[in-house]
Amino acid sequence: MSRHVLLRYLSGTLFMRVMFCCVVLVGLLEILALLEQTTPILQRHLGVRGILSYAGMRLPFLLTGSLPLSVLIGALVMLTQLTLSSEIAILRACGLSTIGLYVRLIPATLVIGLAGVVMDDQFTPRSEQALAAWWNRTDPQPDQGRAFWFRDNGRVLRVGYVSDGGNMLTRIDIYTRGPDGLLTQALHAQRATYTGAQGWTLHDVTSVNVHDSKVERPAPLADSPWPTGLRPADFIRLAADTPPLSTTTVLGMLRGRLPSDSTPAYLQAGLLERFLRPLSLLVLLLLALPVIYIPPRTGTRSWLPVWCLGAGLLFIIVQGLLRAMGNAELLPPALATVPGLVIFTLGALSILIRSETR
Incomplete structure (x- = not known):
């Protein structure tokens, strides 16, 4: 029973932190998008209703785009708080290992990842399609x-x-x-x-x-x-230019049933990246895990959260670069998505093993 209580506590805490970070990031992105598009919207005489319509139709795209960074920041905030409040030390004294802590954080991460896959596959293509049609229909030129x-x-x-x-x-x-x-x-x-x-x-x-x-x-x-x-x-x-596509649309393009202006390699890489997204979130969670080794005397002065944040951002950048190379057909779809996951997973595991043996 205690295991389930701990699982609910850790996964629920991580889920709430990630959702809070996601709301903040999406809010900032919405503000930046509206700062750029408010003038064209008002020039088309769409008024406040047009501004709200634009923000609403843009929301699913921003949600899916902000999930990786939200998981990284949310996990860092949660683990740092648990470490500084000595909760990690108490859990270790009760026999919870680092792997056990990671395993109990996996369910919330997978739920977030699967929700992101569904959002990216079903909601984002429809909302972006509606936004593009609305924007084209109201275009005076x-x-x-x-x-x-x-x-x-x-x-x-x-x-x-x-x-x-x-x-x-x-x-x-x-x-x-x-x-x-x-x-x-x-x-x-x-x-x-x-x-x-x-x-x-x-x-x-x-x-x-x-x-x-x-x-x-x-x-x-x-x-x-x-x-x-x-x-x-x-x-x-x-x-x-690069509209979000549902899995059904991508498969129809690959089989020649739907019109396409993209190469098969681009479509295959996008499909593979979408379904590997939960794994990429697990890698980001693993990259945030070393913050539990913050020395007690260091406290908030520790640079470990900064290094973990930098490693997570580097992972996101490397994945984007590999995907760009896959889009340009410089790499096959598998090499444009999988190597980054493997390399950063091994790097994070080596850091955790080194920290455990100190």
Whole structure:
């Protein structure tokens, strides 16, 4: 019974510290984001309601992004408080080892990590999609949006810019290739509009057909239906630089069922990183554990929490650098995510073993 009481106490304390740090970090990030976006929001005459809408739709993204740092800081604060109040010394006197302490902190860390995975997989893509559509729909100058390319069912497409929340496209180029990879048709439309009942309609269409090294130029068409399964939400997603993607969307892209402007290596690395997130939080918890060895006489003057915080930040930076190299296809997806976990875990374990044998 006492073991369960200790487990609830330690895990509950860690959970509350992490949630408090997460609320503080998200609040700061929201303020910084609003300082940058309040002027454009007010220029679009969206008022206070627009500011609150922006903050609400941005919240899931900020929550998932702040979880690693929140776990690191929350664990450091909790363990430092337990050490300075002699609670760690009492637990050691009762026979609790360092490994036993770590094991009792794992449940709360895994719960936070799994909640982060669910948030990143289900809530963040939907909220960012809604935010991008709302931002595009209220844009008074959509023609300043960037052009983008993507692949869809053996075709290569280019869109000049998206407007009206994805319901209108401008300057569409569609290049169709045959089974041998050679160009068979190039179609150009000045714009495309979407209606739920009729789907997409291309306007001011010109095309060039290539068959057996012969080029045909059909007569231009004022309007032409566009038989595609793409929806306005797909174009909003493709127009964004690095939109969050759900697991279902990533798998659809990898299998060729959904349009994609990302390489398979980028998608695989993102998927692997998402499901390894609980393990990365466990590594951050392990990096914070050496603060229990703060000498009693040193107290708050000890530099050990600072070194642990630096090690955790270095881990986050290294993971980001490896992921960037994976995105650039300089490393395979596995090497862009796993080595950092292994290296920092071994480093933290060596420090703990050295501290135990002193």
